[in-house]
Amino acid sequence: MIAKAIRCLALPAGLAMSLIATSATAQTFPREQDIPDLRLGQRVMVDDGSCPAGQIKEVLGSQMTTSGVLRTRKCIPRLGTKKR
Numbered sequence: 001m002i003a004k005a006i007r008c009l010a011l012p013a014g015l016a017m018s019l020i021a022t023s024a025t026a027q028t029f030p031r032e033q034d035i036p037d038l039r040l041g042q043r044v045m046v047d048d049g050s051c052p053a054g055q056i057k058e059v060l061g062s063q064m065t066t067s068g069v070l071r072t073r074k075c076i077p078r079l080g081t082k083k084r
Contacts, residue, residue, distance in 0.1 A: 032059060038069050051075035 029035055030043040035044050038061040057073040062068040063070040 028056075031055070032073075035059060038071060040064055040069050054078055 061069040
């Protein structure tokens with residue numbers, strides 16, 4: 001009976017964890033102009049070729065101003081599968 005209750009809770013818990021994991025991943029856009037309204041603290045990756053090889057541009061909603069969220073840009077190492 002306890003095992004059945006654990007199985008009933010395992011599916012919703014697993015679903016919740018997968019939703020949390022997918023929402024935490026950063027979005028990637030081909031151009032910075034394609035980014036919708038950026039929220040404070042939100043990080044978005046832009047793959048427009050403006051950074052050196054092996055890096056990608058990160059746009060961050062860094063500061064709240066009277067005209068909206070201030071964006072900062074920097075090149076960061078591209079994370080992914082390692083290739084030999």
